[in-house]
Structure formats: structure tokens, C-alpha cells
Amino acid sequence: MARDFYEVLGVSRTATDKEIKSAYRKLARKYHPDVNPGDKAAEARFKEINQAFEVLSDPEKRKKYDRWGDQWELADQFEAAGARPGANPFGRGAGAAFGRENGEGDFFGDFGSIFETLFRRERGGPRAAGGNRRGQDVETPVEISLEEAFHGTTRTLNLQTPEVCRTCGGMGEVAGAICHACEGIGTTMKFRRLEVRIPPGVKTGSRVRIAGEGRPGTGSGAPGDLYLLVTVLPHARFERKGDDLYGEVEVPVTDAVLGGEVMVQTIDGRVALRIPELTQNGKQFRLAGKGMPVLGQAGKRGDLYVKVRVMLPDQLTPEERKHWQALRELRAAATRR
Numbered sequence: 001m002a003r004d005f006y007e008v009l010g011v012s013r014t015a016t017d018k019e020i021k022s023a024y025r026k027l028a029r030k031y032h033p034d035v036n037p038g039d040k041a042a043e044a045r046f047k048e049i050n051q052a053f054e055v056l057s058d059p060e061k062r063k064k065y066d067r068w069g070d071q072w073e074l075a076d077q078f079e080a081a082g083a084r085p086g087a088n089p090f091g092r093g094a095g096a097a098f099g100r101e102n103g104e105g106d107f108f109g110d111f112g113s114i115f116e117t118l119f120r121r122e123r124g125g126p127r128a129a130g131g132n133r134r135g136q137d138v139e140t141p142v143e144i145s146l147e148e149a150f151h152g153t154t155r156t157l158n159l160q161t162p163e164v165c166r167t168c169g170g171m172g173e174v175a176g177a178i179c180h181a182c183e184g185i186g187t188t189m190k191f192r193r194l195e196v197r198i199p200p201g202v203k204t205g206s207r208v209r210i211a212g213e214g215r216p217g218t219g220s221g222a223p224g225d226l227y228l229l230v231t232v233l234p235h236a237r238f239e240r241k242g243d244d245l246y247g248e249v250e251v252p253v254t255d256a257v258l259g260g261e262v263m264v265q266t267i268d269g270r271v272a273l274r275i276p277e278l279t280q281n282g283k284q285f286r287l288a289g290k291g292m293p294v295l296g297q298a299g300k301r302g303d304l305y306v307k308v309r310v311m312l313p314d315q316l317t318p319e320e321r322k323h324w325q326a327l328r329e330l331r332a333a334a335t336r337r
């Protein structure tokens with residue numbers, strides 16, 4: 001159990017704002033780490049004093065503390081739920097709330113950066129949250145290529161997640177003193193590498209859930225989940241719409257005119273495509289089942305659509321030129337009829 005904040009500052013429950021401030025100032029000077037270099041007990045005491053002062057010097061927080069004791073940080077939730085402070089270790093509410101006076105800022109100056117660190121430090125650990133609550137979900141962006149989206153892929157993430165402090169079990173203190181392992185926050189940062197699997201068929205905007213790899217829960221609350229927010233990078237050859245792919249196929253003019261067979265590059269290899277006679281430039285063919293895998297449906301795939309790009313020769317032999325000239329005359333004669 002945390003010590004009663006009034007007790008920490010050595011003031012009565014009806015102490016005025018001024019009395020609280022004066023008590024705090026005296027104690028803070030006495031236990032300040034600069035005055036007690038290397039003294040861990042003094043340091044712990046200093047933190048405790050600051051913690052008590054942070055709450056008791058703020059009328060809103062003090063009111064909550066008076067009503068809910070140790071669990072004052074959950075006051076809003078308790079009150080929203082219509083709870084009564086039956087478990088309040090102090091029983092009766094006491095101590096009118098006093099407004100802070102102006103011009104008190106100057107005395108903070110004495111303590112410098114340690115003070116700042118203590119006060120500005122995020123208090124989001126289990127100790128502050130209390131209760132058994134599920135941990136938050138975490139989202140992290142990943143970029144993958146279209147080929148990776150096709151085959152599925154893995155990524156190694158370097159995660160930095162807060163973890164319930166092993167020394168104090170998230171209480172922030174050990175035997176009444178601030179826990180040194182976590183400095184009273186209740187959590188420590190854990191660095192770890194996590195290999196995650198991204199399934200075939202993901203799209204830009206897909207969220208891949210990795211259960212239980214989010215923030216830790218509080219008490220017996222389950223951890224949150226980790227979500228990978230996928231972006232599939234643009235591809236040089238294919239455009240994707242849903243599970244279908246769109247590309248092009250180059251067709252030599254002779255095959256476009258006479259019909260033939262061309263090789264089409266797909267996302268996973270080459271396939272032959274029969275081209276009928278007189279295939280026009282820009283004509284689109286559908287290659288069923290040659291698109292992207294459908295997420296979560298093994299074996300199922302979208303289609304590949306290819307648009308014909310008729311390729312003209314970029315040079316002619318004298319023989320070919322002769323034939324093209326003959327073709328021109330034949331064509332002219334044919335259209336004249």
C-alpha cells in the first residue's frame with residue numbers, strides 16, 4: 001500500500017493549501033537528491049514527497065484523493081459508474097479544497113530538472129491505472145511489395161513495449177519505498193524483436209492482427225493486440241484493383257493481324273495467351289485466376305486483365321518493305337471496293 005499523502009507531507013487532512021506548500025517545500029529541500037548525493041532512501045523519499053504534493057496541491061486531485069484514496073486516479077470512472085467510496089481507506093471525506101495561489105511558480109526553480117522529470121514523466125503504468133484492464137492495442141505501419149503481398153511475407157519488428165515491472169509487480173513500490181527498477185512508474189521498457197507473418201492477399205489498408213503483442217494489461221487484464229497497418233507499394237508492371245491485376249501484353253503487329261500466341265508475364269510466371277485474328281490495339285483479355293490470392297481463402301485468386309499493345313517493327317529489311325508496300329496497295333484496293 002502507498003503511504004497516505006497527508007502522512008507523507010506530515011500535514012493534517014484539513015491542512016490549507018499554504019500549509020501543504022510549506023510542508024512540501026521544507027521536505028523537498030531536505031530530501032532533494034542534490035543535497036543527498038547517492039542516498040537512495042532520500043531519493044525515494046523525495047519522489048514520494050513530490051507525488052503527494054502533486055496530488056494535494058491540486059484542488060481537483062485532492063478532492064478525488066479525499067474521496068477515493070489510493071485509487072483517486074480512477075475517480076471519474078468510479079463516479080461515472082455510480083460507485084460509492086466504500087473501499088476508501090480514509091472513510092470520511094475531509095479537507096476542503098483550496099485554490100492554488102498565484103506566484104508560487106518561482107519556488108520550483110530551486111529544484112531544476114529532476115523536479116521537472118518527476119512531474120512531466122508520463123504516469124500511465126499499471127499503478128496509475130489500477131484494476132484489471134485489458135492493455136491497449138498498438139498499430140505499426142509496414143510497407144510491402146506486390147510480390148510480398150502475393151506470396152505472403154514476414155517482417156521483423158523491433159518493439160519497445162512497456163512491461164509490468166518485475167521487481168514490484170507493477171505497484172511502483174516495494175515495502176513502502178519507491179521501486180528502483182521502475183522508479184515508481186510500475187512498468188519498465190522491454191526491447192524485443194518479433195517476427196510477424198503477413199498472409200498472402202493483404203491489401204493497402206489491411207490490418208494484420210497479432211494477438212497479445214500490444215500493451216500489457218493491468219492486474220489480471222489481458223494484453224492488447226498488435227496491428228500491422230499494411231501499405232502495398234506500387235508495382236512497375238501491374239495495377240491492382242481488389243484481387244484483380246491489370247497489366248499489358250505486347251503483341252507483334254503480324255500476330256495482331258493474323259492471330260497467334262504470345263507470352264504474358266503474370267505475377268508468378270509466364271503463360272501463353274492465344275490472340276485471335278485482327279486483334280485491335282487496346283483490346284483487353286482476361287486470364288482467369290491469375291490475379292492476387294484472396295485473403296483468407298486458400299487457393300482462391302482474382303483475375304489478371306491484360307491490354308494489348310500492338311508493336312510495330314522498328315526496322316525493315318528491303319524484302320519486308322517490299323511486302324508492306326504490296327500490302328498497302330492491296331488494302332487500298334480492298335477499301336475502294
Ligand SMILES: [Zn+2]
Binds near residue numbers: 166167186
Ligand atoms: Zn517497479
